[in-house]
Amino acid sequence: MDDTNDRPGASVRPDTGITPAASAFDAPSTRRAFLQRASVLSLAIPGIGAALASCGPAGKSGGAGTAAAGASQAPGVPRNPDSRLDTALHAGAAGATTPTSGAASVAYHRFDPALPPLSSERTLRVHFTSRAAPIRISDDTVVAAWTFEGDTPGPIVHCRAGDTVEFTLTNDADMPHSMDFHAAQINPKVAFRSVAKGQSVTYTFKPRYAGAFLYHCGTAPVLMHIGTGMYGAIIVSPAEPLPPAREFVLVEGEMYLGPAVNGVRPFDYTKMLSTLPDFVAFNGRPDQYARDPIHVKVGDRVRFWMVNAGPTHPCAFHVVGEQFDTVYLGAPPGNAIHGVQTFEVAAGGGMCFELVCDVPGEFPFVNHAFGHGQKGAIGYLVVDA
Numbered sequence: 209m210d211d212t213n214d215r216p217g218a219s220v221r222p223d224t225g226i227t228p229a230a231s232a233f234d235a236p237s238t239r240r241a242f243l244q245r246a247s248v249l250s251l252a253i254p255g256i257g258a259a260l261a262s263c264g265p266a267g268k269s270g271g272a273g274t275a276a277a278g279a280s281q282a283p284g285v286p287r288n289p290d291s292r293l294d295t296a297l298h299a300g301a302a303g304a305t306t307p308t309s310g311a312a313s314v315a316y317h318r319f320d321p322a323l324p325p326l327s328s329e330r331t332l333r334v335h336f337t338s339r340a341a342p343i344r345i346s347d348d349t350v351v352a353a354w355t356f357e358g359d360t361p362g363p364i365v366h367c368r369a370g371d372t373v374e375f376t377l378t379n380d381a382d383m384p385h386s387m388d389f390h391a392a393q394i395n396p397k398v399a400f401r402s403v404a405k406g407q408s409v410t411y412t413f414k415p416r417y418a419g420a421f422l423y424h425c426g427t428a429p430v431l432m433h434i435g436t437g438m439y440g441a442i443i444v445s446p447a448e449p450l451p452p453a454r455e456f457v458l459v460e461g462e463m464y465l466g467p468a469v470n471g472v473r474p475f476d477y478t479k480m481l482s483t484l485p486d487f488v489a490f491n492g493r494p495d496q497y498a499r500d501p502i503h504v505k506v507g508d509r510v511r512f513w514m515v516n517a518g519p520t521h522p523c524a525f526h527v528v529g530e531q532f533d534t535v536y537l538g539a540p541p542g543n544a545i546h547g548v549q550t551f552e553v554a555a556g557g558g559m560c561f562e563l564v565c566d567v568p569g570e571f572p573f574v575n576h577a578f579g580h581g582q583k584g585a586i587g588y589l590v591v592d593a
């Protein structure tokens with residue numbers, strides 16, 4: 209299917225953070241046409257359905273989670289009252305959500321892949337702020353990202369199955385944003401709704417299953433918000449600890465970029481639709497663990513919690529010169545398979561990969577779909593004697 213020519217998206221301008229086509233998109237006929245297409249394409253995650261005349265008020269009620277902080281709705285009102293906050297519908301969303309200059313002053317930092325330790329508390333309070341931020345992804349490239357907490361990926365969240373997560377998102381960007389935790393079972397039309405600048409949304413959930421889960425902004429078009437950097441990992445350890453290991457988190461993400469403006473490359477929505485990325489990276493920086501490897505010691509068990517943010521492509525995870533002793537397909541310690549060379553993690557999915565480092569050496573870990581490995585989804589696991 210190639211119907212990209214009439215899509216509303218275009219390069220996100222670094223000076224405004226909005227698509228040049230946004231004003232034209234305000235026209236009701238254009239907007240409605242997009243909504244209909246988005247519905248067909250299942251782009252319409254939270255919010256967009258209310259704008260569709262055919263969308264009824266019924267929705268699956270929440271599971272273990274509860275939503276609060278302004279989540280109440282009047283009877284008879286469609287269940288996704290924030291639809292007008294969706295990016296594509298946000299009329300006149302002017303505002304400096306991305307920088308106009310200063311790329312040279314943006315420092316590079318390696319994203320620490322180490323899994324943070326668990327808290328002794330069984331209730332985790334997490335407060336993220338969404339904001340635009342320039343990110344240096346390599347010596348010569350700064351990108352105009354939309355972020356949680358000023359980085360992409362956002363911070364790694366770590367809890368146990370059955371813990372309580374009390375989450376608040378405060379939006380400090382002119383663009384509306386939201387938060388969708390894949391570890392939650394909750395009414396998304398309420399909890400995952402978009403919030404405007406200066407507003408917050410709070411909800412509480414209890415992860416039922418252990419695993420590596422994605423979180424991401426769910427504001428429509430979701431492709432643009434994930435594609436512009438609004439994603440991260442929540443790692444849910446099982447209630448009974450897994451065997452001791454060196455634990456690392458890798459979040460794969462694709463990057464679709466336009467030409468630099470004032471030294472900053474914007475994210476390009478039309479390219480996202482084309483699905484041909486410029487870079488594919490583990491933890492937001494192409495090749496970062498090739499430049500600055502992950503070190504372990506002989507005899508270590510290594511556990512990679514691998515999350516694929518996409519937004520589009522799968523990740524064929526493989527470690528050159530090694531085999532995975534165990535891959536947990538979901539809900540570790542259940543669903544284990546053994547003696548695995550490569551396993552594919554779907555976009556929007558996550559898995560747990562384990563290997564035992566029997567011999568010293570430098571072991572590349574890659575997306576073995578090498579068109580994407582070559583674009584930056586590669587790093588080194590160095591096993592020191």
Ligand SMILES: [Cu+2]
Nearest residue numbers: 385425427433
């Ligand atoms: Cu967003």
